[in-house]
Amino acid sequence: MIKSKQHNEGSPSLAARFWRTTVESLSAAVSGPRLQLAAKAGLAAGLAFLVAPLMPGAAAQYPYYAPLGALVAMYENVAGSMRQGVQTLIGLGLGIGLAFLLVSFSDPTPVTVAIVMGLGVLLAGLPRLGAGRDWIPTAALLVLLVGGNNPDDFSFGYLVQMGVGVVVGIAVNVLVFPPLHFKAAALSLAELRWALAKQLSDMGAAMREKWPPEHEEWAVRSEALAQSARDVRTAVQKADASRQANPRRRLHDHNVDRDYNDLRGLESVTFHIQDMTEVLADVIWDEDAPFVIPLPYSEPLADALDAVSEVLRSMEDEQPDKQNELIGSAKAAVDALAERMASDDVNPHAPSAAESIVLTLHRILRVVTAGQS
Structure with missing residues (x-):
């Protein structure tokens, strides 16, 4: 079958996979949002250290x-x-x-120390502590x-100075270009639409080729589409x-609810296209498949795809x-083929995957259509 063929012939080497993973990791580390976060973290740390000596009493010593x-x-x-x-801060308070x-x-x-660490780990299991759970045993150990x-x-200096740093960090994040990720979400939705559209057009091209078709990439994209x-x-x-x-957010009007609606629709479309991909791949390459696509349906099915x-x-x-026109044309192509198959008796010996x-x-x-309303 095609899957084992591509796995044996086209899978990248271990060195190639390592190099690709390394490049992707480095790219993520120096991406724009990451660089912005690093700059803001450095600014917040510097400001916090600047004001730290101004704290009262023993806190100034830490x-x-x-x-x-x-x-x-x-x-x-x-x-x-x-x-x-x-x-x-809650985790620190509990640990102290x-x-x-x-x-x-x-x-x-x-x-x-053993008792404190054990109890600290137990307290870290309390619900809704989030990031604070790891600071319970840490704070307790530092105090001891x-x-x-x-x-x-x-303890006073530790808690006060950490509190000062937290306040400064939040203030910097609020005041210095707090990030909005609307564009990234919109781009991700667009890329998934394009990938799904390409999958359909590639399957349409396969219907027009002599079987088995030369272009096989579409047959192994199912998991890639799911990951996308x-x-x-x-991203949403x-x-x-x-x-x-x-x-x-007041300066950037964006309908996140619409993004979620589009996402749910695309997730449903992804599921359906995965199903079609498996069906068509089985018809083409699985000799034991109990169904076929009769030759007279190949061209109209390609047109519908x-x-x-x-x-x-x-x-x-x-x-x-223009969208409504294209939707109307697609519905007409699908409905016409459905009516034709309902009236034809092309191959009574095997069920039609069409x-x-x-x-x-x-x-x-x-x-x-539901997403357009």
Whole structure:
């Protein structure tokens, strides 16, 4: 079958996969959003360290914890910064309280440290602590081992300076170009539409070629399409999170609810196209497949696939009138083929897979039409 053939002949070498993974990782590390986040983190850490010596009492003796707090609170969106900062301070408070509870009974010993760590890990299992859960045992251990003979001053300074850093980090994230990821979500949706449209047109081309067709790439894209749909959902969710508590959202009108609606439609279309891909690949390359596509249906089925592909492409650039025209043409092509198959008796010896594909195309058009309303 084609899948094993492509796996054996076309799979990249281990070195090629390693190189591609390395390049992709480096590209992600130096991407625009990542560079912006790094710059803001550096600015927040510097400002936090600048104001840290101005804190009252013993807190001024521990200025190095303020930049740490700023880094802890630095997140890719404003709401995430606030949530992560608050959760961290709660975790610190719980860890310091735990350490004080045990210090009041004895000096730090291996047994005391073991008990604190065990209880800290247990408390870290409390629900909704988020980023704060990891700071419970960390804070408790620092109080026991770094606080030494003066745990009161250390705990006060530690918590205050971390709080200062968190406040500075959140302020920087709010005031210095808080990111909105609307464009990335829209681009991801457009790319998935294009990929789905290309899959349909490639299957249409396969229907016109002599079987087995020369172009085989479309037959092994099913998982790639599913991964693309998952990536788009992540992008839309990221865009939704970026607008929460973001003052710039008032300057950038964007309908995230429409993005979710488009996403649900594209996820449904992806599922249907995956199903068509498997059916058509089995008909072409699986000799034991119990169904066929009769030759008289090949050309009209290719036309129907192309027509639905054009509908998906039109969602990006065409005007509503042009979109409606293309939808009407696609419906006419699909309905005409369905009526023809209902009246014909082309091959009574094996069930026709064309009926399954036509039904799937009808479902795709129904999803697209619902998304237009």
